[in-house]
Amino acid sequence: MPNGEAPYANTMVFKLRHMEVFRAVMLTGSISGAAKMLYVSQPAVSKLIAYIESRLVYRLFQRINNRLVPTAEAVILYREVERVYQAALAVNDCALALASGPNRQLRICCSASLSTVVIPFALAQLKRELPSLNIEWQTTLMGDMPNQILSKKVDLAISALPLIHDHLHSQAFMRARMVCVMPADHPFAQRPSLSLHDLVDQPLLLFRPDMPFGRLLAEEIERQSLNLRSMLNFTNANEAVALVKQGMGLTIIDEFVAQDSGLTVVPLDEAIEFEISFVYSRFEPLSESATQLMQVLYRQAVKLGRLIPGFELLNVGR
Secondary structure (H helix, E strand, O other), rough: OOOOOOOOOOOOOOOOOHHHHHHHHHHHHHHHHHHHHHHHOOHHHHHHHHHHHHHHHHEEEEEOOEEEEEHHHHHHHHHHHHHHHHHHHHHHHHHHHHHHHOOEEEEEEEOEEEEEEEHHHHHHHHHHHHHHHHHHEEEOHHHHHHHHHOOOOEEEEEOOOOOOOOOOOEEEEEEEEEEEEOOOOOOHHHHOOOOHHHHHOOOOEOOOOHHHHHHHHHHHHHHOOOOOOEEEOOOOOHHHHHHHHOOOEEEEEHHHHHHHOOEEEEOOOOOOEEEEEEEEEOOOOOOOOHHHHHHHHHHHHHHOOOOOOOOOOHOOOO
């Protein structure tokens, strides 16, 4: 061969149909099982396996005691084939979703703190408006959102705090606050509000200081030069709710998880606020379904009186 090239170096030797048949034999362990799985004849499967082996120039299966046993090469190859096959299934699902319209699918992620009230309310409303819409939803750490968006695994992210990234739009649209949460029988439960100073000698459960909400709270504690010690740090507000229910102390979390916690919620005198943001790619136009979800969340923010002054949905994406 010229320049020492291997045979078939510039051609696709192991094609998608070959992968499908090879995978079926690996899964079923026999030619007959693969034929049934693929709804083809046994000779057709045998012929194609023999052809694949001739093209690859090595054996994929050995017949031992009337059984097909995959070779070491086949086992390695199968791992790659399965990865490609699962990706092909995702493409197929996408193609089927597009069959009923180009905007019949919505893939979103959100911060965990928004997953109990804000996003479920919005998705329920959106589903009522668009019954045929296929929605995929997951919670994601803020640090993972850029990869989720830029790799096109999601169309839109809703972040509990602004997310700064060169390749993403981050549009803050809704303002919320941190609150104090406690059991109903706690002496502070009847207070109309509490200050951080009131919590100095209380058993506290606080966000880890390296988490976004933890940094937000730590900045206010430091600003007031308070000595608030946490008995146990957590990463997710729902963890804090579970610990409070076990009688471990009080906690300070976002108002949305607090609202759905079943515990007593007391406002803080300090306005420890955070801004919920729409986050999406600068390089891809928003789908119609993503824009419709943003409209629902916009109306929700207006209804709650939490819309950030000056925010207009018309500016999104521009």
